[in-house]
Each structure stands twice: as C-alpha cells, then as structure tokens.
Amino acid sequence: MVKRIRVISVTTQKRILDFLQGAVYCWCGCQKDKLFHFRDLMALCEGDWNGTVLQDLYDANLEKIANDKNKPKEDKAVWKPAWEQSRHDVGCLLKLMLFNDKKDFNMQDGHGARQYGLRF
Numbered sequence: 685m686v687k688r689i690r691v692i693s694v695t696t697q698k699r700i701l702d703f704l705q706g707a708v709y710c711w712c713g714c715q716k717d718k719l720f721h722f723r724d725l726m727a728l729c730e731g732d733w734n735g736t737v738l739q740d741l742y743d744a745n746l747e748k749i750a751n752d753k754n755k756p757k758e759d760k761a762v763w764k765p766a767w768e769q770s771r772h773d774v775g776c777l778l779k780l781m782l783f784n785d786k787k788d789f790n791m792q793d794g795h796g797a798r799q800y801g802l803r804f
Contacts, residue, residue, distance in 0.1 A: 689773045691744040697777065699737045704774075704781045712787075712802050719792070719799035722771075722778050733770075742770040 689697055707725040711718075726733075733739040746766040750757045775798070782789040788803040 689741070689777065691748050691773075692741055696737065696740050696744075700741060700774070700777050701781045703737050704778050705785065708778075708781065708785075708800075716802055719801040721797045721799055722775055723797070738770070738774060741773055742766060745769045745773070 711720050711725055733742055746757050749766045750762045755762055789800050790803045791798055791800050
C-alpha cells in the first residue's frame with residue numbers, strides 16, 4: 685500500500701487524488717485503449733502546476749526542503765529537489781488512486797516509467 689504524503693494535509697491529499705482521478709478518467713474516455721504515464725496526463729502543463737492542487741504539493745516540498753537545508757525557498761538549490769520529490773509523491777498518489785478506484789487498471793513498466801491503462 686502507498687504511504688500517506690506527510691508534507692501535505694489529508695484534505696489536500698484527497699483533493700490531489702480527486703484531481704488525478706479526473707485526469708485519468710478524461711484520458712481513458714478519450715484514449716481508453718492507450719497506456720499512459722503521469723506525464724501524459726499533465727502534458728499541457730509542461731511542468732507548470734500553477735492553478736492546480738499539485739502546486740500545493742510542490743510548495744509544501746519546497747518549504748520542507750528549504751527548511752531542511754536551512755536555505756530560503758528562493759534559492760535555486762532547493763527547487764530541483766523539491767520538484768523531484770513532488771514528482772515522486774504524485775506518482776505514489778497516482779498509484780494509490782488507481783489501486784482504490786472502482787475501475788480496474790493494469791500497470792506495467794516501460795519507457796523508463798510506469799504505464800497504466802484500463803484493464804479490459
């Protein structure tokens with residue numbers, strides 16, 4: 685089972701899970717026979733999560749890493765680790781969402797990242 689992401693509240697985690705479910709259902713509605721990566725779901729964002737609940741996760745990771753390194757959030761040395769941790773956390777949350785969803789999803793490793801799709 686996937687762990688809870690501790691840098692965000694349970695409420696924010698639930699909002700992210702709902703957001704991911706919407707993105708997955710949209711993908712499956714349009715391209716149900718194709719596998720997807722998380723990056724496929726967020727392709728239009730091109731790494732910019734502003735305006736989405738995912739930004740809350742990045743902000744929380746940025747704050748934590750800045751505090752751990754005793755550096756300001758504005759320091760570029762904390763941006764990359766915060767981004768990498770956030771991407772990892774979102775992957776864990778996506779897996780949790782797919783595992784708990786009423787639809788049946790399959791998972792396979794491929795192209796350097798996990799791929800998911802509806803099981804028929």
